[in-house]
Amino acid sequence: MDSIQNLLYGFEVALQWENLIFVFIGVLAGTIIGMLPGLGPISALALMIPITYGMNPATGLILMAGVYYGAIFGGSTSSILLNAPGVAGTVATSFDGYPLAKKGKAGKALALAAYASFIGGTISVIGLMLVAPLLSKVAVSFGPAEYFALMVLGLTAVVSLSDKSLVKGLIAAVFGVMISLVGIDLQTGTPRYTFGNIKLLEGIDFLIIALGIFALAEVFVMLLRGSNMAKQNKIGSLKLTKSEVKEIAGPIGRSSVLGFFTGVLPGAGATVGSFLGYSMEKRLAKDGNTFGKGNIKGVAAPEAANNAACGGSFVPLLTLGVPGSGTTAILLGALLVMGVTPGPMMLETRPDVFWGVIASMYIGNIFLLVLNLPLIPYISKILSVPRAMLLSLIIVFCMIGVYGLKFSTFDLGMVIAFGIIGFLMRLYHFPAAPLILALILGAMMEESMRRALQISNGSWTVFLDKPISLTLLILAALSLFLPLVFGLIRRLRKTTSKNDSANL
Numbered sequence: 001m002d003s004i005q006n007l008l009y010g011f012e013v014a015l016q017w018e019n020l021i022f023v024f025i026g027v028l029a030g031t032i033i034g035m036l037p038g039l040g041p042i043s044a045l046a047l048m049i050p051i052t053y054g055m056n057p058a059t060g061l062i063l064m065a066g067v068y069y070g071a072i073f074g075g076s077t078s079s080i081l082l083n084a085p086g087v088a089g090t091v092a093t094s095f096d097g098y099p100l101a102k103k104g105k106a107g108k109a110l111a112l113a114a115y116a117s118f119i120g121g122t123i124s125v126i127g128l129m130l131v132a133p134l135l136s137k138v139a140v141s142f143g144p145a146e147y148f149a150l151m152v153l154g155l156t157a158v159v160s161l162s163d164k165s166l167v168k169g170l171i172a173a174v175f176g177v178m179i180s181l182v183g184i185d186l187q188t189g190t191p192r193y194t195f196g197n198i199k200l201l202e203g204i205d206f207l208i209i210a211l212g213i214f215a216l217a218e219v220f221v222m223l224l225r226g227s228n229m230a231k232q233n234k235i236g237s238l239k240l241t242k243s244e245v246k247e248i249a250g251p252i253g254r255s256s257v258l259g260f261f262t263g264v265l266p267g268a269g270a271t272v273g274s275f276l277g278y279s280m281e282k283r284l285a286k287d288g289n290t291f292g293k294g295n296i297k298g299v300a301a302p303e304a305a306n307n308a309a310c311g312g313s314f315v316p317l318l319t320l321g322v323p324g325s326g327t328t329a330i331l332l333g334a335l336l337v338m339g340v341t342p343g344p345m346m347l348e349t350r351p352d353v354f355w356g357v358i359a360s361m362y363i364g365n366i367f368l369l370v371l372n373l374p375l376i377p378y379i380s381k382i383l384s385v386p387r388a389m390l391l392s393l394i395i396v397f398c399m400i401g402v403y404g405l406k407f408s409t410f411d412l413g414m415v416i417a418f419g420i421i422g423f424l425m426r427l428y429h430f431p432a433a434p435l436i437l438a439l440i441l442g443a444m445m446e447e448s449m450r451r452a453l454q455i456s457n458g459s460w461t462v463f464l465d466k467p468i469s470l471t472l473l474i475l476a477a478l479s480l481f482l483p484l485v486f487g488l489i490r491r492l493r494k495t496t497s498k499n500d501s502a503n504l
Helices: 002-014 017-035 040-052 057-082 093-102 106-140 144-159 166-180 206-228 242-264 269-284 297-312 314-320 326-337 351-384 387-406 409-427 433-455 467-503
Strands: none
Touching (some): 002 017, 002 351, 017 040, 017 351, 057 093, 057 106, 057 351, 057 387, 093 106, 093 297, 106 242, 106 297, 106 351, 144 166, 144 269, 144 433, 166 467, 206 387, 242 269, 242 297, 242 314, 269 297, 297 314, 314 326, 314 351
């Protein structure tokens, strides 16, 4: 009953006319920002700190939260239509969303992303309302050893789902980890893998790699195919059949729950949640071999997971004062500027901020659904643009987005280099998902591993002594080696059946 009363109080705050206006402005701005590769919610929120200064803290956080989950919601558009992820959390959506668009089902893919995002976001808000205090205690119990084991599990789960070859998946993952280690070692101050180039001291930005591996690589593939570059102007129906609704109901529900719990863990966030949701559904699906070729479950799962993770990331922020990602770190800074200190006492000292933001997320998700569904036929018109012009626009958006990071021409050369690498990966059938996830997790894995070893005075048994980390590492080993065992068993059965038929 307390939760219901608190939520009703939150709606009293969120339904004030100025807060309603700022919810709408936030989700609209976030949707547009998410659609444009290169901007991202972090830079947008950073620019909004001066705007929210002097606002009522509840109103300011409602506005900034709307931009955050609105950007995750809108980021699927460029992933589906252009294979150029607008934000990191929608990279996994492009795996099946873009193939659907190429089949003339862009409208269905965008509608599916909107529905899955709405349901995932709503489930996360319910979870945030009901179990935030309990989950904050669980998140605190995760130490460096547990985080390292969790990230190893996430990485091995994606690697094990490599379509063609587990070896190629491992190579891609190792390459991603190597890239993540480029730059200054934060613990020792030693440059690593910079080859004497001072422009690599800060590492290689994720956006450069993502746009190169996906967007520019797709441009190169289209140019190579030449004759197949016919104009694609089929948007397709936005309606989902009863069988399709039944097919995606399970993936959306499971991925929403998984995404929410992933978001609760500081450092995981929407990107990790979307990859975990995608890999889980690919493993569970009977038609898992069609993932990456335009399976609707491959769009529903990551979209539900990333929006649920977005809501889950507010648990450590509001209840512990611990930012779970770069975006929530900006939100933490904004709250401190507004004179609000997040933490265990926030529920008592500033209930208007806490419950007002939660209630505004219900309203914001409805606004997002109402905004996006009617606009799908118009947004999809981008597929009617002549292909030569479309390729030029993709290149321009990529270059503007990358150049806007540091205003460096060196970054432009880097994105072209990664575009060529992505193109070669396509030609030789190396999966992109393990590389991208390893890039995201690599630095965090190393940091967690080193902290755990420091705590244990260099003893590697720290990862085996704790039940949670041991369990996660066992699951990681099983996820990696069970496909090999099953593949060997299948080959033995085929060989045995061939021998039996030959003897007959």
